[in-house]
Amino acid sequence: MSTASLIRALDTATWVVAVFSLVLLFSGKLDNFWATACLIATAAPAIASWVIKDRNQSATKGDEPQ
Numbered sequence: 001m002s003t004a005s006l007i008r009a010l011d012t013a014t015w016v017v018a019v020f021s022l023v024l025l026f027s028g029k030l031d032n033f034w035a036t037a038c039l040i041a042t043a044a045p046a047i048a049s050w051v052i053k054d055r056n057q058s059a060t061k062g063d064e065p066q
Contacts, residue, residue, distance in 0.1 A: 003056060010049035017042045 001009075021038035024030045030038065 003052065007049050007052055010045040010052070013045040014042060014049070017045070 017038070021030075021035070021042055024038070025035055
């Protein structure tokens with residue numbers, strides 16, 4: 001899987017989980033514990049995508065630490 005398609009999949013997963021979490025939260029299906037779990041599940045692909053983008057950007061600039 002190429003990096004671009006991986007980033008696209010992670011970005012899509014972030015939005016899907018966020019919308020699903022909001023629907024469950026507003027419908028009253030989630031309590032505080034599960035709302036927190038959904039928040040973490042939403043943040044995980046977003047953070048992974050951000051890290052991959054940052055590493056790709058620094059690799060193309062040549063900003064790798066010595």
